[in-house]
Amino acid sequence: MKLYFLPGACSIGIHALLAEIGEPFEIEKAARPGTHEFESYKRVNPKGKVPALIRNDGSLLTEFPVIALYLARINPERGLIPTDxxxxxxxxxxxxxxxxxxxxxxxxxxxxxxxxxxxxxxxxxxxxxxxxxxxxxxxxxxxxxxxxxxxxxxxxxxxxxxxxxxxxxxxxxxxxxxxxxxxxxxxxxxxxxxxxxxxxxxxxxx
Ligand SMILES: N[C@@H](CCC(=O)N[C@@H](CS)C(=O)NCC(=O)O)C(=O)O
Incomplete structure (x- = not known):
């Protein structure tokens, strides 16, 4: 699992959640619009935004609430989303x-x-x-x-x-x-x- 982030951006919420869950994960810095690296980041995440999560099967997941829900669901023992x-x-x-x-x-x-x-x-x-x-x-x-x-x-x-x-x-x-x-x-x-x-x-x- 790999999190694409920008320093201090809203991706810190997902980064903190991953750290709290405590399962191994990688991080990689994304790129901002207007930079040379942005075009190659858009090949990873066509939306060009963070957070973006590459899951263990290699697929991309975007949108903070959805990434957070996914992480909570695959770690049910942490109780991060109610079951009712x-x-x-x-x-x-x-x-x-x-x-x-x-x-x-x-x-x-x-x-x-x-x-x-x-x-x-x-x-x-x-x-x-x-x-x-x-x-x-x-x-x-x-x-x-x-x-x-x-x-x-x-x-x-x-x-x-x-x-x-x-x-x-x-x-x-x-x-x-x-x-x-x-x-x-x-x-x-x-x-x-x-x-x-x-x-x-x-x-x-x-
Ligand atoms: N709807 C997206 C929005 C994400 C978003 O706007 N992220 C900002 C960082 S806080 C971003 O990638 N900004 C880069 C830019 O627009 O240049 C989500 O919920 O994940």
Whole structure:
């Protein structure tokens, strides 16, 4: 199994999940658009995005929520996705919201307004709109944790989607974490396997 990542990108959520699961995996740095290497990365993942997972049978899997669900399903002993239908759909509902809305509609607007508006004069308004969506997501997660250790009764894949958003907030100073989210972030960040995995992304060998 091999994870394609970009340092510090949303792929850190899948990287952390793989580290938590603890089965052997490889990582390889993907390439950004506009670089010479991007064309060869697109031969691996035609979408040109991360995370991308090459499974043991050589097939490609993309899209954060789907990769996370796959990893949870092939490691059922870790209990990262509930086995009852109500539990499962609620975890998927949260994971989907965090990735599709809070990240893609919120954080991306706040960081990359040019993707949403052709005119520079609109960037400030787009950023503000993105920040509002991002912060609303963090606030929703804050209320849902409500003194628990995790978003749900036990650790699930949704916690790894929240983790990368919290990490972006901490590292890039975008939005602000309430006490529940800060503690949730630190609970995952304090796991040595997870911290090592994320830190390895910026080491020269990766
Ligand atoms: N829908 C995809 C989105 C992934 C995505 O947008 N990844 C970003 C990194 S956070 C990326 O690959 N950006 C590279 C680029 O667009 O240049 C998913 O859920 O995995």
């Amino acid at each position: 239908i109500e539990g499962e759909i609620r975890v998927l509902e949260m994971t989907e919201y965090l990735v599709s809305t809070v990240h893609m509609q919120g954080y991306t607007r706040a960081r990359r307004p040019e993707k949403f508006a052709p005119s520079e004069s609109d960037y400030a308004a787009v950023k503000a709109m993105g920040l509002g969506i991002f912060q609303a997501g963090l606030d929703r997660a804050e209320r849902q944790i409500n003194g628990k250790d995790w978003l749900f009764e036990q650790m699930t894949i949704a916690d790894f989607a929240l983790f990368y958003l919290e990490h972006w907030s901490v590292v890039n100073g975008i939005g602000s974490l309430g006490q529940n989210c800060q503690t949730h972030h630190d609970r995952l960040w304090s796991k040595i396997e997870i911290r090592r995995a994320i830190e390895s992304e910026t080491m020269p060998s990766s």
